[in-house]
Amino acid sequence: MxxxxxxxxxxxxxxxxxxxxxxxxxxxxxxxxxxxxxxxxxxxxxxxxxxxxxxxxxxxxxxxxxxxxxxxxxxxxxxxxxxxxxxxxxxxxxxxxxxxxxxxVLSEDLLRLARGVAGRYGGTLGDVLRLAVPPRHARAEGEAPWAPAASPQRPAVQHWSRYQHGTSFLDAVYAGISARAVWQALPGEQWSDRLAEAAATAAAAGRSAVIVVPDHRDVRRLEKACARLVGQHGVVALTAESGPAERYRRWLAVLRGAVRVVVGTRAAMFAPVRDLGLAVVWDDGDELHAYPQAPYPHARDVLTHRAHAAGAALLVGGFARTAEAALLIESGWAREVVAHRQEVRAAAARVTAIGEDDTQLARDPAARAARLPSVAFEAARAALRANTPVLVQVPRRGYMPALACARCRERARCRRCAGPLALPGGTEEGVPKPAACRWCGATEAAFRCPSCGDRRLRAVVIGAGRTAEELGRAFPGVTVRTSGGGEVLESVPSGAALVVSTPGAEPVVEGGYGAALLLDGRALLARPELRASEQALRLWFAAAAMVRPARDGGRVVVMADSALQPVQALVRWDPSWFASLELAEREELGFPPTRRVASVDGSPEAVADMLDSVALPDSGEILGPVPLGEVDDSGNSDRERALLRVARQDGRALADCLYSAQAVRAARKGAEPVRVQLDPLELL
Structure with a gap:
């Protein structure tokens, strides 16, 4: 072996x-x-x-x-x-x-998977095994094994008939064919029920299914949907939320073949199921799918490798589409499962894009008080009159998470540590709390701008807390709920209410929201990241998919320039079009996923030594290194980053040469460590 x-x-x-x-x-x-x-x-x-x-x-x-x-x-x-x-x-x-x-506990299949993942990411077998095999709990091993769950009946698939190739994909899963599909879910789709039907189809054929979702809220929703089809004992959820002992007990039940359907967060991609028939990743663009520990594997890539090696079916699903999923389709490796345009138009809400210029806010005093253009204000008011809740998506939590000088617009920073100043919100003995540093926590009651000397502060962005306060004044008598940070709501009751949420923390409501207001679009699109537009669109689609169809009065108002491609994709509800454009641009610029890229982080000396030790393939090139953060008094950077880029077909050669270089450096005593990551989500 x-x-x-x-x-x-x-x-x-x-x-x-x-x-x-x-x-x-x-x-x-x-x-x-x-x-x-x-x-x-x-x-x-x-x-x-x-x-x-x-x-x-x-x-x-x-x-x-x-x-x-x-x-x-x-x-x-x-x-x-x-x-x-x-x-x-x-x-x-x-x-x-x-x-x-x-x-x-280390089966032959799991060992092969661990070796394959280590080889793809240039990591060690030990690093992968620490992620794949949970710590032992002796009491769980000594307990009587779970009784194997009975095979369920194959569920009905009429809902999948709304999608082109939907029913044929499930037929292939039931027949044990290694079909690969990228599923673009319709707005308002009960995605957990559809994934449960796919998993139950594999279980009815006597094979196993592994479904990986971003967070524990999605796991609970999906587990309930699967339990309705395969029974309470036919599905297990693998998450850290269940605790080490219970998670290990469930993991053993999967290893011993007692359970065929596994749902969970990213660690579940290594679930030791027997006879894998279907691997699913939902919302593969979510950053939570990427492991923060070496060798930094991504759930989508691991499940793609696993399905290919096992001859199993693969389903990559979501309301939006990533460039990586688009590459699977354009390369011919996977087929797309999408609905006809008439189905999309019937299910989607009406989407309106409004610029964030101040002239829009001057038309209505109430709208100006809520920082909403009149179109967004009227959409919210109409939804509340119809006794339906309104979703308000705000990119940042907090009250005023970023401040600047009111005169020169210089970012306000702490005098002690140079960290960013913010207003925490709330009062102390009836007096509003002063600005405080987000890094060290020191208060700044007497701010003075070092550039112009002005003492006034202005908000750079408004957080969810301040937005909820302003909306409460603009809509008196209406319940205002907030979701985000440490207080994430799983669901809210139907009825007139304002739900202010940060992206990804939107609670579910029965029957859907009457309207969704997507604020501060510029803040999402302006993030200095390669995937900023893709991430912004993914978050918008996730929120807009919770809104009722246009025929039922559903409205979505996004505060962003309508000429931008991500905004156009939202207005037309066409994520595949945007993903194709994004993939073409990345191919032209030489960015992932069309090329494989590795980042090397460390001290300047360690990065230089690592680059000297790497023998890149012929298609390889080195970008940088460049400083990552603050510089010291001598003008030197504490840490630097270099990017190594190769053609996609040389991706395994890049992983091998990085692995060899790290092994050579590790064998030398005194060599400073470096952080090596292949296909990082953040390049900038």
Whole structure:
């Protein structure tokens, strides 16, 4: 099971006091050598090491179990990968110290997946296994195993008939065909019910399904939908919210084949299901799908690799479409599952784009008090008269999260740490709270601009808290609810109300919202990131999809220039058009996903040393390095970033050369560490 060309070496021996005890040990009679993946981080140690299996551990030392071994005079954890008759190491082997548990938690399929993910991202097997296999809880292993769930009946698929190739995709899932599709959900679609139907179709055919969604609210919604079709014991949710012990208990149920449908957040992409039939990622553009730990895998890419390797079906779904999903379609690897335009027009709300210039606010005093153009104000008022709630999306939480000098517009900063000043909102003994630093928390009661000397402050952007306060004054007597930050509402009751939410925290309402006001579009589109337009459109589509159809009075007002491509895509409800344009622009500029890019972060010396150690393929080029943050008193940057770019077909070669360079540097004592990430979400 060891990879081709991998080397196996002798681990450091045990301390001298145990030498006499080791001499009395007897090795197992059959296959006495264990190849162990030791839990060590340095890349140059990323290979199996051979150990002798004592006779007393012969029955427990099974491939895939957790073990303890001596390595460099320390007792470390590891996984037993395989047992062989003899080792090719000429010296004396150390002994396997202990079998932590005979449970084979590292299956062959999971090991192959971990190796594939490590190879794609230039990481180590140990890094991936730490993400894929949860920590052990002995009590959960000792409990009686779950009874296998019965196979459900194949559900009806009439809702999928609204989409071109929708029913044929589910027919392929039921037949065990490795169909690949990118699904563009209709506005107002009960996406959790549709995904539950796809998962139940795979389970009815005797195969497993893995569905990965961005956050725990989506997991709860999807778990309920799946339970209605496959039964309460036919689905498990794998999230950190359930706690380490319960999560491990559920993970074991999946490993042992008792459950076929798995839903969860990004960690669920490694769920050890048997006979995978369907892999699903919902809203793949959400940043929560990317792991923040090395080797930084993305759920969409891992599930794509996993479905291809297992011959399973793949479904990438969402209200919007990413450039990566568009590439799957344009390359011919996947087909799109979309509705006819008449279906889209019937399901979508009426969308109006309004510029954010001050002349729009001068027409109506009430609208001016709420910072809303008259069109948005009237849309909200009409929805409230119809006794339906109004969704107000604000890009930032807080009260006034960014301040500037009222005269020269210089950003207001803390005198102590140079952090940004903000107004927290609220009062103390009836007096409004003064501005405070968002970094160190120091208050600034006597601000004075260092550029022009003015003492007045103005808001650069308005947060959700201040917006809710202003809307409450503009619509007296109307309930105002806020959702975002540490207080995210899962749902709100129907009826007249204003729901002020940050992007991604919009609560669900029965029957849909009567209107949605998407404020401060310029703040979303102006973010200095490669994916700013794509992310803004994704967040707008997610909110607009919660609004009732236009035939029922549903309105969406976005405060952004209607000439911009993302705004045009929202007005026309055509995410595929925008994704194709975005993909074409990235191909022209040489950005992901049309090319593979790696970022190398670290001190200037470490980045320079890393770049000297990398042997790029012929299509490779190096951009930078450039400073990442503040500079010291000498004018030097504390950290720098370099980008390495290659043609897409050389992506694996880029991962291999970065892996080799890190291994060489790790073997040298004193080499400063660098952070290497392939296909990072943020390049700027």
């Amino acid at each position: 060891t990879g081709a060309g991998s080397r196996r070496g002798k681990a450091q021996g045990a301390p001298r006091k145990s030498a006499q005890r080791e001499s009395t040990r007897v090795a197992a009679s059959e296959l006495p050598v264990a190849r162990v993946a030791v839990d060590v981080s340095p890349p140059h140690l990323d290979r199996p090491f051979d150990y002798l299996i004592p006779e007393r551990l012969d029955a427990e030392a099974v491939p895939g179990c957790r073990v303890r071994v001596r390595f460099n005079r320390r007792l470390l954890d590891g996984f037993l990968l395989e047992r062989v008759a003899e080792s090719d190491f000429a010296g004396q082997l150390s002994w396997l110290e202990r079998v932590v548990s005979p449970e084979p």
